[in-house]
Amino acid sequence: MEPIIIAYIGVGLMVGLAGIGSAFGTSMGGSASVGAMKKNDEAFGVYLVLSALPGTQGLYGFMGYFILAGFLVPEITMTQAGAILGAGIALGLVGLMSGIRQGQVCANGIAAIGSGHNIFGNTLILAVFPELYAIVAFAATFLISQAI
Amino acid sequence: MILPMYKYSFLIYHGDYDKFIDDIGEIGVLDVIEKKDEDSEKISEKYDHVKQVNNTLKFLLKRNVKQKKQDSKNGKEIYEKIVELRNEQEEKLQQLNSLQKEISLVRPWGDFSVNDIEKLKEQGVNIRFFVCSSKKYDEEWEKQYPVRVIGKQTGNIYFVLIEKGEETIELDGAEEVKSPERPLSELEHYEKKLEEDIRNIEKEFDNHAANSIKALEKYRDELWMDCEYEKVIKNTDKEADEKIMILEGWVPEKKSKELEKYLENNKILFLKSKPDPEKEKVPILLKNNKFTKKFEVLGNFYSLPKYNELDLTPFFAPFYMLFFGFCLGDAGYGILLGIAGLFLRGRVKEELKNIMMLVFYLGLSTIVFGIISGTFFGVNLYETNLGVYASLKGYMKAYDTDINQQLFNLSLVLGGIQIVLGLFLKAINESIQMGWKYSLSTVGWLVLIIGGGALYVFSYFSLFSLEVINIMLYILLGVSGLFIFLLNHPKRNIFVNFGAGIWNTYNMATGLLGDLLSYIRLFALGISSAILGYVFNTIAVSMSGNIPVLSVIIMVVILVIGHSINLFMSGIGSFVHPLRLTFVEFYKNSGFAGGGKQYSPFRKIK
Numbered sequence: 001m002e003p004i005i006i007a008y009i010g011v012g013l014m015v016g017l018a019g020i021g022s023a024f025g026t027s028m029g030g031s032a033s034v035g036a037m038k039k040n041d042e043a044f045g046v047y048l049v050l051s052a053l054p055g056t057q058g059l060y061g062f063m064g065y066f067i068l069a070g071f072l073v074p075e076i077t078m079t080q081a082g083a084i085l086g087a088g089i090a091l092g093l094v095g096l097m098s099g100i101r102q103g104q105v106c107a108n109g110i111a112a113i114g115s116g117h118n119i120f121g122n123t124l125i126l127a128v129f130p131e132l133y134a135i136v137a138f139a140a141t142f143l144i145s146q147a148i
Numbered sequence: 149m150i151l152p153m154y155k156y157s158f159l160i161y162h163g164d165y166d167k168f169i170d171d172i173g174e175i176g177v178l179d180v181i182e183k184k185d186e187d188s189e190k191i192s193e194k195y196d197h198v199k200q201v202n203n204t205l206k207f208l209l210k211r212n213v214k215q216k217k218q219d220s221k222n223g224k225e226i227y228e229k230i231v232e233l234r235n236e237q238e239e240k241l242q243q244l245n246s247l248q249k250e251i252s253l254v255r256p257w258g259d260f261s262v263n264d265i266e267k268l269k270e271q272g273v274n275i276r277f278f279v280c281s282s283k284k285y286d287e288e289w290e291k292q293y294p295v296r297v298i299g300k301q302t303g304n305i306y307f308v309l310i311e312k313g314e315e316t317i318e319l320d321g322a323e324e325v326k327s328p329e330r331p332l333s334e335l336e337h338y339e340k341k342l343e344e345d346i347r348n349i350e351k352e353f354d355n356h357a358a359n360s361i362k363a364l365e366k367y368r369d370e371l372w373m374d375c376e377y378e379k380v381i382k383n384t385d386k387e388a389d390e391k392i393m394i395l396e397g398w399v400p401e402k403k404s405k406e407l408e409k410y411l412e413n414n415k416i417l418f419l420k421s422k423p424d425p426e427k428e429k430v431p432i433l434l435k436n437n438k439f440t441k442k443f444e445v446l447g448n449f450y451s452l453p454k455y456n457e458l459d460l461t462p463f464f465a466p467f468y469m470l471f472f473g474f475c476l477g478d479a480g481y482g483i484l485l486g487i488a489g490l491f492l493r494g495r496v497k498e499e500l501k502n503i504m505m506l507v508f509y510l511g512l513s514t515i516v517f518g519i520i521s522g523t524f525f526g527v528n529l530y531e532t533n534l535g536v537y538a539s540l541k542g543y544m545k546a547y548d549t550d551i552n553q554q555l556f557n558l559s560l561v562l563g564g565i566q567i568v569l570g571l572f573l574k575a576i577n578e579s580i581q582m583g584w585k586y587s588l589s590t591v592g593w594l595v596l597i598i599g600g601g602a603l604y605v606f607s608y609f610s611l612f613s614l615e616v617i618n619i620m621l622y623i624l625l626g627v628s629g630l631f632i633f634l635l636n637h638p639k640r641n642i643f644v645n646f647g648a649g650i651w652n653t654y655n656m657a658t659g660l661l662g663d664l665l666s667y668i669r670l671f672a673l674g675i676s677s678a679i680l681g682y683v684f685n686t687i688a689v690s691m692s693g694n695i696p697v698l699s700v701i702i703m704v705v706i707l708v709i710g711h712s713i714n715l716f717m718s719g720i721g722s723f724v725h726p727l728r729l730t731f732v733e734f735y736k737n738s739g740f741a742g743g744g745k746q747y748s749p750f751r752k753i754k
Contacts, residue, residue, distance in 0.1 A: 049720060052716070052717065052720060053720065053724075055717060056676075056717060056721060059676070059680060059717060060676060062683070063676055063679045063680055063683065066679060066682075066683050067679060121448075121449030121450070121727075122449070124449075124724050124727070125449070125450075125724065125727055125728050125731055125732075127724075128721075128724045128725055128728050129728070132666065132669060135668075135669045135672045135673065135676075135725075136668065136669075136672070138672055138676060139668055139669075139671065139672035139675075142552075142672070142675060146552065146553075
């Protein structure tokens, strides 16, 4: 297989999976918000912020592609292509899972806020726990792009 | 800093008690100690009522009607009137809803007289109503039976069948429906009337929103004060055949003068004692300088400190500010935040002013880190030929490094400093709470970390010979080992201490490493916001094409939308992630437990 194809598979996994993670995560938050609006429609700003939190994974995937875009030329070496595939698998999978899981934390928080519990800050902090690993995967992608 | 509190116990003759409570409410500094109470449900019902009045007020204020000059009116009557109106409106809306459903069912039948149908029935002419999809409708029916189509709607045909006497006709595929009870015109007349009524109720709401706000606010405040009074009474102990009333509460030291003057002037017997934080839940009132005060709101996201703990706000405030700037790291965004903070400060309510100043500080820090990382609205200044940045880049290249590598290191260094500071605070906290002997284990870790760092610097710059450094290392390990493994608890036997020391070492070794690595997020979030800004710049330039004028407009639109998205998403990240570093990494290492209760005095609303 040509190295460039391997590299593109990596990019595909990176952008695709991370994006799916965010799509799942934000829609979980969104649906929970719609439900919570019925009970307490004054906290829309809070719901919005919590629903948007799992949106970052998709952006990390996209930015990962962006920092690697310079390598996507026909002359790419096998090592570079392999590195991009590795980065793609790492960032893609972590983005996918952490986006979904973060969405669940946010959705539970939104539901609780809707029922009148004042736990915005707590939810915010707990929700970024799973995001750290997407950040780490993105940092790794960035470091890989510097190394190759 | 947590303000020192005193516990006051008052002994009052029952005849003077009402006046006493009134005066205490006027002075407004006593946080009454709550007793366990079976009647607390009753009070909470009353508080619920206050809430309902407040919701009614909010409902009126939401209508955005300009308030007129308001006379004093009876707030209770107005409140009850509005509740009645809201119920009435709700009922009418439901009626309207079901009426509209009925109208949609009757509409295909048009207008007719129910009376005439009744009369025909009396004469033995029976009119039956049918609905049938136009596909199933058989035109033969019209020839065979007295069938007349009345209306067509959404693929259905509505028709009647006229029967005489006892005959019954079967029509296959058509569904018989109940004959409408009221004709369309009557229903539409009711609909109009209901709509008119609802409009009138709305007008009354607007009228109240313009004229009754002050009265309602007064009513709410009175109810609130009632609840507060009742709570104080409930928390009063009665002794000597209910002749003597005993009330207890907390007062901050610096607010106690006025209270004591009053007590002495009125010859009220009282006891004053220092709190015992181990046994009593002392309310917390923080007092910090102008800068740190702005960050108290962040600390409250987690919890207030306990009375015998250090208030960590002054210690995390500068770090939080730095970390936020590090994560957002774009001088352009920093300028926007700074301006927004200053601009809004003059335009928001008093309680939000501190938050706006916080935004301003965070903006400043973002500008500083934007300058360091060389990012301005997504433009990488190190890639431009700006004098300072070009020479900086050359300088770093000579040492085979670049700004990103340095930012990565900086994030770890800042993290290391915060963790060490946390351990320092933990040692201080342990000394305050339990005595210095209990803090020795933490001191041992501090000695090891700081000493280890110093030795690394010594050997890196070859300040001492290797032999000397080796000797220093052994001394360091010996001293810190003594603290960590043997002196970690003054009252336990030495073998238990040793075991606890090993467990502690395992926890510290894994914990510290994880904590330190956690600070890498500062660097990663910083580059992610910079790259996303850069992405939008690139998209704006490449997608706008080269049509004169229009290109510029498209470019500006893409830039504004793109950078707004980036500022929002990265802004949330930069707000939350430093919070997590504060609450998880920093609070954990400083042994912060929290759980303090906010000082809230019994106070009359003026």
